[in-house]
Amino acid sequence: MNALLETLGEEGTRRFLTFVLPQFEERSTELLAHLRSGNWQAAATCAHRLKGTIHLYASADLLDDLYKIKSDHNAALQNENFLQGLEQKLTHAHQEIRIFLSGD
Amino acid sequence: MHDSRNILIVDDDSVLQKLLEEYLPLHGFAVQGIANGDKIEDYLYAYSPALVVLDIVLPGKSGLYWLKHLKTVYPQLPVLVLSAQGNAIDRLRGLELGASDYLTKPFHPKELLIRIRNILYGYPTTSHGTLRIGEHLFDPERELLLSKGGVVKLTSLDNQLLHFFCQHPGKILSRDAISHALHGNDHAPLDRSIDMRINRLRKKLEADLSNPRHLHTVWRKGYRFTP
Numbered sequence: 261m262n263a264l265l266e267t268l269g270e271e272g273t274r275r276f277l278t279f280v281l282p283q284f285e286e287r288s289t290e291l292l293a294h295l296r297s298g299n300w301q302a303a304a305t306c307a308h309r310l311k312g313t314i315h316l317y318a319s320a321d322l323l324d325d326l327y328k329i330k331s332d333h334n335a336a337l338q339n340e341n342f343l344q345g346l347e348q349k350l351t352h353a354h355q356e357i358r359i360f361l362s363g364d
Numbered sequence: 365m366h367d368s369r370n371i372l373i374v375d376d377d378s379v380l381q382k383l384l385e386e387y388l389p390l391h392g393f394a395v396q397g398i399a400n401g402d403k404i405e406d407y408l409y410a411y412s413p414a415l416v417v418l419d420i421v422l423p424g425k426s427g428l429y430w431l432k433h434l435k436t437v438y439p440q441l442p443v444l445v446l447s448a449q450g451n452a453i454d455r456l457r458g459l460e461l462g463a464s465d466y467l468t469k470p471f472h473p474k475e476l477l478i479r480i481r482n483i484l485y486g487y488p489t490t491s492h493g494t495l496r497i498g499e500h501l502f503d504p505e506r507e508l509l510l511s512k513g514g515v516v517k518l519t520s521l522d523n524q525l526l527h528f529f530c531q532h533p534g535k536i537l538s539r540d541a542i543s544h545a546l547h548g549n550d551h552a553p554l555d556r557s558i559d560m561r562i563n564r565l566r567k568k569l570e571a572d573l574s575n576p577r578h579l580h581t582v583w584r585k586g587y588r589f590t591p
Binding site: 263267268269272275276279280283284308309311312313314315316323 | 377378379380382383386387390448469470472473474
């Protein structure tokens with residue numbers, strides 16, 4: 261989040277994250293659903309979209325997972341540990357955005 | 365005639381577009397975004413961009429198709445292509461087709477800003493976004509002029525003035541144009557305070573005031589800046 265604040269300032273960050281939040285939630289839900297159904301290509305497309313800007317407001321670990329989804333295209337992505345870890349990282353990123361947007 | 369501050373972004377990632385719509389105007393650029401190339405001609409006509417940022421992966425016709433089209437119809441219009449990491453073939457093809465530069469996603473917006481400035485103004489930037497002016501490094505974001513003798517904090521107007529000169533290296537700039545750049549529509553024609561401001565800037569920039577190396581007076585016309 262600090263990278264984003266340094267880049268856009270407080271107001272710009274607020275406008276940007278307000279725009280990002282619903283799309284981030286939608287793409288995250290789609291990503292997890294595609295992974296659980298084994299639709300690797302659709303999951304890779306979702307991951308590609310998410311990683312375009314996520315490095316500015318989420319953890320490096322989450323970005324690593326998105327790279328893995330984009331490149332691996334195999335059943336290892338359905339490993340429950342991987343999926344749970346990914347879901348936690350996405351949830352944490354959502355919460356961070358919400359906390360930032362709720363602050364005045 | 366293009367507007368040297370307009371940037372057209374062609375990318376179907378609406379979040380990335382929003383990021384650049386917030387970021388680039390902070391640095392003096394106006395941004396228009398479109399999701400694919402279908403309406404690119406309409407935007408070029410209405411908006412006269414100085415530069416196009418073009419994603420290679422687009423819905424419908426690919427970015428490389430639109431790059432080829434642009435370089436055929438508007439060979440002077442600079443295009444910076446965006447590509448996915450690891451897709452070296454597309455990047456090479458883009459450069460072969462005449463792209464001015466490329467950037468791989470994900471990128472930091474400041475990296476894009478530096479590349480846009482390099483393409484449009486051709487002035488040498490360092491990796492930190494500072495500009496080299498002879499022996500000095502000019503940091504417009506922090507309003508600093510760094511040299512062997514130390515660091516000089518510029519006033520906001522001096523910073524704006526020096527940045528304006530950096531954007532027009534080698535060109536003769538009239539007092540009116542300079543005043544307009546500093547004061548916008550509030551500028552006063554025939555404003556002689558510009559001369560005093562430039563003299564103050566020279567004191568910070570020039571080693572020999574009697575023989576300025578960077579800020580030259582052009583008799584009856586204005587000033588010319590040499591980096």
